[in-house]
Amino acid sequence: MATTLIFAELLITGIQVAIWLFILTLSVFGIDWLANFDGTQIKDWQTIIAIIGLSIVYVLGIVFDRLADALFLIWDRKIAKEKYPNVKSFAILRFEIAKDNPALSAQFEYTRSRLRLSRSTAFNFAITTVALIVFGLTRLSSTLLDVSTFITFTSIVGTLLTAISIFAWYRLITQHFNFLSKYRDASSPTRKTKKLPMVKK
Numbered sequence: 001m002a003t004t005l006i007f008a009e010l011l012i013t014g015i016q017v018a019i020w021l022f023i024l025t026l027s028v029f030g031i032d033w034l035a036n037f038d039g040t041q042i043k044d045w046q047t048i049i050a051i052i053g054l055s056i057v058y059v060l061g062i063v064f065d066r067l068a069d070a071l072f073l074i075w076d077r078k079i080a081k082e083k084y085p086n087v088k089s090f091a092i093l094r095f096e097i098a099k100d101n102p103a104l105s106a107q108f109e110y111t112r113s114r115l116r117l118s119r120s121t122a123f124n125f126a127i128t129t130v131a132l133i134v135f136g137l138t139r140l141s142s143t144l145l146d147v148s149t150f151i152t153f154t155s156i157v158g159t160l161l162t163a164i165s166i167f168a169w170y171r172l173i174t175q176h177f178n179f180l181s182k183y184r185d186a187s188s189p190t191r192k193t194k195k196l197p198m199v200k201k
Contacts, residue, residue, distance in 0.1 A: 013052070013068075014061030019058075023131040027138045065116060068123040072169070079173060084181045093180050107159035108176075115172050122165035129158025152157050 026034075032035060080090055098105035132154045140147050 005026060005110065005113050007058075009059035009117050010058055010065060012061070012117060013065050013120040013124070014057035016121065016128070017055050017060040017064050019066060020124065020128040020131040021137050023128065026132070027135045028130070031139060042073060061120075064123065065120050068120045069116070071123065074161055076173060079170075080177055083174065084177055086181075090177060090180055097180065111172065111176050115169060115176070118165050118169040122162050122169060125162040125165055129162065132158065154195045 082091075094108055098108050133151050136147050136150045136154065140150060
């Protein structure tokens with residue numbers, strides 16, 4: 001289950017990367033070659049091409065997931081330090097809480113998967129926006145389309161989608177940290193309990 005989830009997550013991330021790489025390719029080489037492309041020439045190789053394509057997309061997902069992780073790591077640590085200064089390591093805390101609880105461990109893995117996907121999506125939305133702007137400047141200037149309108153629309157939509165993805169990541173990470181912090185406090189053996197007053201008979 002966890003392996004399938006991670007594979008699907010990295011595949012989605014890789015597809016997102018492949019999209020903006022394809023847009024940048026069109027920006028460099030143009031779009032005329034697409035009109036002359038004959039798909040019947042590769043019909044006998046479709047299975048092999050699909051396997052190779054999925055392999056490349058998967059590797060792209062791994063690479064850019066790590067890159068997105070590195071970009072968000074500073075913010076991740078800042079949130080943890082500012083909001084939960086008493087917790088030294090959430091990674092160790094998560095392991096200690098879930099090591100004897102498979103259901104909780106599966107839930108943590110699901111939450112982490114959503115965190116990874118939201119941060120990678122934010123990164124890829126931002127790059128895709130830039131790639132579309134480059135494509136508009138390099139390939140649409142000679143067409144009847146209004147380049148300024150295209151760039152404005154792309155910038156607004158791309159910025160909005162990036163912001164939504166970042167907000168989703170922020171909400172997920174703060175909720176996850178909050179849960180771990182409260183669980184630690186609730187299960188701590190040194191937690192002080194309020195003494196009940198003695199009732200005189």
